[in-house]
Amino acid sequence: KMGTWKKLGVVGVPVSKGQRRDGTDKGPKFLRDGGLLERLKKIGCEVKDYGDVDFGYIDNDMPHEHVKNPRNIARGSLKTADQVERCLRTEGHCLAIGGDHSMAIGTIIGHARVHPDMAVLWIDAHADINTPLTSDSGNIHGMPLSFVAHELDPYVPHMPGWDEVQPCIGLDQIAWIGLRDVDPLERKIIDKFDMNAFSMHDIDLHGIKNILDMALKAVDPEGVRPIHVSFDVDALDPVHTPSTGTPVSGGLSVREMCYIAEELALTGRLAMIDVAEVNPALGDSKDVDVTVRTTIDVIARFYGQRRQGIAPTGTDIPQATIRRNSLINAL
Amino acid sequence: KMGTWKKLGVVGVPVSKGQRRDGTDKGPKFLRDGGLLERLKKIGCEVKDYGDVDFGYIDNDMPHEHVKNPRNIARGSLKTADQVERCLRTEGHCLAIGGDHSMAIGTIIGHARVHPDMAVLWIDAHADINTPLTSDSGNIHGMPLSFVAHELDPYVPHMPGWDEVQPCIGLDQIAWIGLRDVDPLERKIIDKFDMNAFSMHDIDLHGIKNILDMALKAVDPEGVRPIHVSFDVDALDPVHTPSTGTPVSGGLSVREMCYIAEELALTGRLAMIDVAEVNPALGDSKDVDVTVRTTIDVIARFYGQRRQGIAPTGTDIPQATIRRNSLINAL
Amino acid sequence: KMGTWKKLGVVGVPVSKGQRRDGTDKGPKFLRDGGLLERLKKIGCEVKDYGDVDFGYIDNDMPHEHVKNPRNIARGSLKTADQVERCLRTEGHCLAIGGDHSMAIGTIIGHARVHPDMAVLWIDAHADINTPLTSDSGNIHGMPLSFVAHELDPYVPHMPGWDEVQPCIGLDQIAWIGLRDVDPLERKIIDKFDMNAFSMHDIDLHGIKNILDMALKAVDPEGVRPIHVSFDVDALDPVHTPSTGTPVSGGLSVREMCYIAEELALTGRLAMIDVAEVNPALGDSKDVDVTVRTTIDVIARFYGQRRQGIAPTGTDIPQATIRRNSLINAL
Ligand SMILES: [Mn+2]
Ligand SMILES: [Mn+2]
Ligand SMILES: [Mn+2]
Ligand SMILES: [Mn+2]
Ligand SMILES: [Mn+2]
Ligand SMILES: [Mn+2]
Numbered sequence: 001k002m003g004t005w006k007k008l009g010v011v012g013v014p015v016s017k018g019q020r021r022d023g024t025d026k027g028p029k030f031l032r033d034g035g036l037l038e039r040l041k042k043i044g045c046e047v048k049d050y051g052d053v054d055f056g057y058i059d060n061d062m063p064h065e066h067v068k069n070p071r072n073i074a075r076g077s078l079k080t081a082d083q084v085e086r087c088l089r090t091e092g093h094c095l096a097i098g099g100d101h102s103m104a105i106g107t108i109i110g111h112a113r114v115h116p117d118m119a120v121l122w123i124d125a126h127a128d129i130n131t132p133l134t135s136d137s138g139n140i141h142g143m144p145l146s147f148v149a150h151e152l153d154p155y156v157p158h159m160p161g162w163d164e165v166q167p168c169i170g171l172d173q174i175a176w177i178g179l180r181d182v183d184p185l186e187r188k189i190i191d192k193f194d195m196n197a198f199s200m201h202d203i204d205l206h207g208i209k210n211i212l213d214m215a216l217k218a219v220d221p222e223g224v225r226p227i228h229v230s231f232d233v234d235a236l237d238p239v240h241t242p243s244t245g246t247p248v249s250g251g252l253s254v255r256e257m258c259y260i261a262e263e264l265a266l267t268g269r270l271a272m273i274d275v276a277e278v279n280p281a282l283g284d285s286k287d288v289d290v291t292v293r294t295t296i297d298v299i300a301r302f303y304g305q306r307r308q309g310i311a312p313t314g315t316d317i318p319q320a321t322i323r324r325n326s327l328i329n330a331l
Numbered sequence: 332k333m334g335t336w337k338k339l340g341v342v343g344v345p346v347s348k349g350q351r352r353d354g355t356d357k358g359p360k361f362l363r364d365g366g367l368l369e370r371l372k373k374i375g376c377e378v379k380d381y382g383d384v385d386f387g388y389i390d391n392d393m394p395h396e397h398v399k400n401p402r403n404i405a406r407g408s409l410k411t412a413d414q415v416e417r418c419l420r421t422e423g424h425c426l427a428i429g430g431d432h433s434m435a436i437g438t439i440i441g442h443a444r445v446h447p448d449m450a451v452l453w454i455d456a457h458a459d460i461n462t463p464l465t466s467d468s469g470n471i472h473g474m475p476l477s478f479v480a481h482e483l484d485p486y487v488p489h490m491p492g493w494d495e496v497q498p499c500i501g502l503d504q505i506a507w508i509g510l511r512d513v514d515p516l517e518r519k520i521i522d523k524f525d526m527n528a529f530s531m532h533d534i535d536l537h538g539i540k541n542i543l544d545m546a547l548k549a550v551d552p553e554g555v556r557p558i559h560v561s562f563d564v565d566a567l568d569p570v571h572t573p574s575t576g577t578p579v580s581g582g583l584s585v586r587e588m589c590y591i592a593e594e595l596a597l598t599g600r601l602a603m604i605d606v607a608e609v610n611p612a613l614g615d616s617k618d619v620d621v622t623v624r625t626t627i628d629v630i631a632r633f634y635g636q637r638r639q640g641i642a643p644t645g646t647d648i649p650q651a652t653i654r655r656n657s658l659i660n661a662l
Numbered sequence: 663k664m665g666t667w668k669k670l671g672v673v674g675v676p677v678s679k680g681q682r683r684d685g686t687d688k689g690p691k692f693l694r695d696g697g698l699l700e701r702l703k704k705i706g707c708e709v710k711d712y713g714d715v716d717f718g719y720i721d722n723d724m725p726h727e728h729v730k731n732p733r734n735i736a737r738g739s740l741k742t743a744d745q746v747e748r749c750l751r752t753e754g755h756c757l758a759i760g761g762d763h764s765m766a767i768g769t770i771i772g773h774a775r776v777h778p779d780m781a782v783l784w785i786d787a788h789a790d791i792n793t794p795l796t797s798d799s800g801n802i803h804g805m806p807l808s809f810v811a812h813e814l815d816p817y818v819p820h821m822p823g824w825d826e827v828q829p830c831i832g833l834d835q836i837a838w839i840g841l842r843d844v845d846p847l848e849r850k851i852i853d854k855f856d857m858n859a860f861s862m863h864d865i866d867l868h869g870i871k872n873i874l875d876m877a878l879k880a881v882d883p884e885g886v887r888p889i890h891v892s893f894d895v896d897a898l899d900p901v902h903t904p905s906t907g908t909p910v911s912g913g914l915s916v917r918e919m920c921y922i923a924e925e926l927a928l929t930g931r932l933a934m935i936d937v938a939e940v941n942p943a944l945g946d947s948k949d950v951d952v953t954v955r956t957t958i959d960v961i962a963r964f965y966g967q968r969r970q971g972i973a974p975t976g977t978d979i980p981q982a983t984i985r986r987n988s989l990i991n992a993l
Contacts, residue, residue, distance in 0.1 A: 127640070133649040157651035166656065182640025191642050199639040204590040205540055209867055239570070239901070240911075249571075249628060250585040250638070254912040259866040297911060307912070308861040309789070309844025311853050318795040320819035325828065458971070464980040488982035497987065513971025522973050530970040535921040536871055570901070580902075580959060581916040581969070 018102025023281025080106025349433025354612025411437025680764025685943025742768025
């Protein structure tokens with residue numbers, strides 16, 4: 001039923017109107033130019049590039065109350081969902097490269113059409129579960145989870161263009177890892193619905209191994225579900241991914257993120273990966289470079305690269321024809 | 332008997348003559364300008380600003396033997412003690428922002444007048460327990476603990492102006508966290524009096540959770556004492572707080588420091604916090620900026636901010652009046 | 663039989679032709695100019711400087727197949743072995759400062775003449791166990807372990823000048839710590855010979871204490887062997903040692919490396935330390951400075967410096983002749 005992550009399709013989701021800064025629309029281009037696809041091929045993946053979702057922005061997309069760009073995000077999300085669904089049905093696995101984190105509205109809806117029982121690991125400094133009514137900023141990249149969860153339907157108001165954006169998963173299918181900047185009413189939602197929220201405090205307390213175990217156990221107790229990873233690069237410490245719009249100090253180390261990715265790859269159940277919030281318009285060129293390199297390095301771990309190395313199958317260590325001491329021996 | 336840390340007074344201690352570099356006298360100003368008080372108010376604290384202690388330096392403060400600025404430091408320490416005592420009696424909790432770490436002579440003396448049974452957590456790369464006779468540098472910021480501890484009285488020589496600076500706590504009321512640059516005779520003191528010194532080696536070995544537990548158990552075995560945190564920002568790794576006079580590599584991460592602060596806040600027994608050794612005259616503007624931001628971020632954790640977020644009391648998640656699918660429903 | 667690491671000889675190994683970049687030949691000079699020997703003396707070591715091995719490069723050292731500089735590396739390795747042997751027999755302990763990691767061919771051969779039963783801890787991002795036939799680059803600094811291990815003799819081809827470079831240790835005498843960039847055929851070697859390879863993933867999973875315990879148990883189960891540490895500074899995270907030729911993100915922290923060094927010093931069985939891959943020609947002056955300072959700081963831990971401090975023997979805390987409150991007492 002599930003594909004192997006060694007065969008995958010890549011979908012670019014160049015959305016930037018889920019937040020206020022230009023630049024995340026260039027995320028897919030920088031990741032591709034940084035050698036993402038070549039890297040995946042080099043480690044043995046069969047990669048098909050589905051190109052970018054055409055966001056083709058509508059003009060005159062006035063805010064609804066204080067929610068910005070509602071029509072464009074709704075329209076782009078539905079296009080993204082279609083593309084993701086097509087990719088998943090054809091390749092068995094989809095890697096969506098964004099794009100701000102509003103991209104996940106579309107990827108989760110698309111994924112849910114194929115695997116409604118998916119487990120979502122949301123790796124992020126932020127909870128991204130504000131509703132249009134609890135958000136201070138009105139930026140939709142801080143709200144994606146509120147739009148896809150059944151239980152939050154009563155809290156999500158009507159907005160122009162959003163009729164077809166319908167909830168598709170339960171809150172018990174979601175676990176967060178890496179939280180360190182959670183709004184008061186987001187915390188209220190977490191508490192009210194007894195959600196699985198693992199903050200940096202929890203990681204400091206229990207270590208990344210135990211937290212990953214707990215998160216997986218929470219959303220996939222029997223170890224059978226397709227896994228959707230929604231990876232916001234601001235989950236990492238800003239030292240590693242400085243070119244992102246809402247950095248928060250005290251984040252995951254590259255090592256912890258590699259650990260997560262390597263372990264999830266071993267499950268064999270990764271069905272979809274989102275990569276969100278790479279913003280090459282922020283920081284200097286050194287910042288952009290380290291952000292892109294780190295992000296690609298982490299992605300490669302989701303697809304099987306391991307720090308201990310991987311022996312080739314069917315190739316042995318070549319023996320020497322003329323041995324080192326043959327001349328000594330010949331004396 | 333103890334106040335709540337949600338009501339607090341802030342006392343600036345702009346001392347810089349406890350060490351050789353100008354700049355720590357500007358620490359209180361940079362922390363205030365960086366938004367410290369606003370941040371505390373935002374997370375629900377009732378803050379009263381007591382302004383800065385007037386150090387009004389005396390001229391002709393010749394070194395005593397090799398100890399520098401003895402009269403000024405003694406005089407400022409006693410003024411600081413008075414201000415801290417007044418603040419503690421009025422507000423129940425005092426946050427003292429320095430200033431080099433000689434500031435703690437005054438804060439501990441002032442605090443001991445109110446809570447002689449306090450437990451002191453000294454979070455620092457350095458032990459700061461040299462006596463005037465063991466110190467190589469003659470800088471008083473490396474000696475504060477020697478002046479306040481009863482057991483060290485026989486080792487502290489007479490110095491002009493210091494008659495009223497009298498010991499007020501026992502060595503068993505002190506625990507260090509974060510040590511990594513300890514002078515030989517400081518180690519001698521630690522060993523002779525079997526003091527509670529937790530170095531970075533201990534943290535690497537046992538993890539920050541266990542070390543904090545051990546430190547608290549050592550100085551406050553029954554969990555009843557008022558806690559005095561003396562936080563030298565050089566306890567943190569220089570990556571996080573570069574603008575400080577005596578940085579030492581291999582320090583606490585922001586995450587470990589946040590962990591400490593969040594856990595201590597949960598005790599409900601924080602009575603006083605010192606923040607020492609922010610020196611905005613060191614490093615470039617980026618260094619100063621990250622030092623001030625990180626310091627304020629850590630301070631906020633001592634006053635209840637948590638990485639997992641805090642739900643508001645008495646506010647519920649707002650429901651949508653017009654639901655998302657109402658128009659569909661209406662068809 | 664073993665010397666004490668408090669008496670040691672320092673041998674410079676200014677080799678750079680084991681890889682493609684100039685600069686590692688200046689490693690010994692930068693470590694000496696950075697104050698390495700003074701630092702060791704200050705912490706109580708009796709240090710004798712044996713100067714640098716004379717590499718005196720041969721011209722016309724054409725590649726053998728794709729292996730670069732074969733004659734020069736072979737010749738320099740044998741000279742290094744002689745110098746190391748002499749140093750070990752005279753001082754009981756040798757600190758070899760390089761130089762690229764091809765230096766370890768000579769240090770291990772020289773060391774094995776004195777202590778054939780040594781245990782080797784190879785602390786490195788890379789496994790450095792390619793053979794001339796498995797290496798992609800042809801750079802010998804990625805092959806040193808293949809030349810010194812008995813079991814790999816059938817895989818090492820004849821090369822001009824290498825007749826006297828003979829294997830001297832078994833693969834079970836080697837353990838790696840810090841791996842995160844292992845070539846497929848290196849992994850094949852590790853698997854085929856069931857070698858002791860501890861990667862960053864293992865450290866993330868078990869913590870540095872347990873990994874060091876496991877590594878020591880693997881190569882020295884009874885705790886009796888002389889220990890040879892081959893420390894490639896690229897084992898550390900590039901944040902700490904940026905001036906190195908093949909940096910890999912997600913490395914050891916300075917704290918973990920200090921932990922390793924402090925614990926190994928406590929064994930009392932350190933017989934030889936290599937320090938490889940400091941390249942002062944890479945990065946800007948700030949990078950070079952932090953690389954040299956960090957490297958020296960780590961080296962000092964191998965020779966007994968500890969973050970908790972070390973009390974002097976035979977010196978007590980000086981008492982005050984005139985006590986602080988003598989004037990009050992006199993009233
Ligand atoms: Mn996000
Ligand atoms: Mn985020
Ligand atoms: Mn201090
Ligand atoms: Mn300090
Ligand atoms: Mn190496
Ligand atoms: Mn290496």
